[in-house]
Amino acid sequence: MQRILLKLSGEALAGEKKHGFDEDTVRAVALQVKQLVDDGIRVGIVIGGGNFWRGRTSEHIDRTKADQIGMLATVMNCIYVSEIFRSVGMMTNILTPFECGSFTKLFSKDRANKYFEKGMVVFFAGGTGHPYFSTDTGVVLRAIEVEADVILLAKAIDGVYDDDPAKNPAAKKYDEVSIHEVIEKNLQVVDMTASILARDNKMPMWVFGLNEKDSIVNTVKGNFTGTKVTV
Numbered sequence: 324m325q326r327i328l329l330k331l332s333g334e335a336l337a338g339e340k341k342h343g344f345d346e347d348t349v350r351a352v353a354l355q356v357k358q359l360v361d362d363g364i365r366v367g368i369v370i371g372g373g374n375f376w377r378g379r380t381s382e383h384i385d386r387t388k389a390d391q392i393g394m395l396a397t398v399m400n401c402i403y404v405s406e407i408f409r410s411v412g413m414m415t416n417i418l419t420p421f422e423c424g425s426f427t428k429l430f431s432k433d434r435a436n437k438y439f440e441k442g443m444v445v446f447f448a449g450g451t452g453h454p455y456f457s458t459d460t461g462v463v464l465r466a467i468e469v470e471a472d473v474i475l476l477a478k479a480i481d482g483v484y485d486d487d488p489a490k491n492p493a494a495k496k497y498d499e500v501s502i503h504e505v506i507e508k509n510l511q512v513v514d515m516t517a518s519i520l521a522r523d524n525k526m527p528m529w530v531f532g533l534n535e536k537d538s539i540v541n542t543v544k545g546n547f548t549g550t551k552v553t554v
Contacts, residue, residue: 324543326365328466329475333374333400335533342374349407355539356444357411364543365439367469369447369462370404372396390454397458398423401448414443420452435469459513460520467524474528475542481532482550483512499551512552521554528552
């Protein structure tokens with residue numbers, strides 16, 4: 324495994340506060356990613372914006388504007404997390420699909436590859452740059468574009484289940500499930516648009532719990548306890 328794309332939820336980075344940032348949580352993630360970078364693995368990161376904004380819950384804001392606010396939330400998240408990564412000794416850069424002045428650089432595959440070759444962690448902020456597309460779609464799209472080997476989905480839950488384990492204690496966890504079954508059963512690993520994009524471009528996804536100790540490092544180094552979504 325030479326190149327991975329890691330998806331982090333904004334809520335996970337907020338820790339128990341459920342809003343904003345929890346620096347201890349982010350630093351713990353940074354120290355794990357540094358182990359991978361030190362081993363020569365190229366790491367790209369996409370972060371959701373749910374710790375700041377969930378515009379779909381409001382009926383008083385136009386959907387396009389709500390999604391634009393969400394895109395900016397992911398930019399804020401990436402700027403913050405990027406700085407924590409730098410504080411533990413990594414080089415980083417942030418790419419967005421729209422101009423953000425001097426805050427970020429404009430995304431292109433060539434630019435991303437240049438940063439990867441320099442050993443940088445590359446943050447892909449701003450989603451796809453368009454409304455009606457989630458950061459799920461954004462992470463699959465960027466993974467395909469930069470030819471990642473796998474997408475790592477670090478979630479609050481430790482894998483993919485056939486039902487909501489919070490509501491159904493008898494829910495069954497999959498060790499491995501095909502993307503076709505994910506789509507057919509609407510298992511909601513990622514949203515449907517992202518699932519179809521992953522299926523059509525044969526992009527595998529590994530789902531695991533972020534809160535488990537050293538879960539990111541363990542996932543990459545073979546001690547995987549989550550669910551592999553195969554293609």
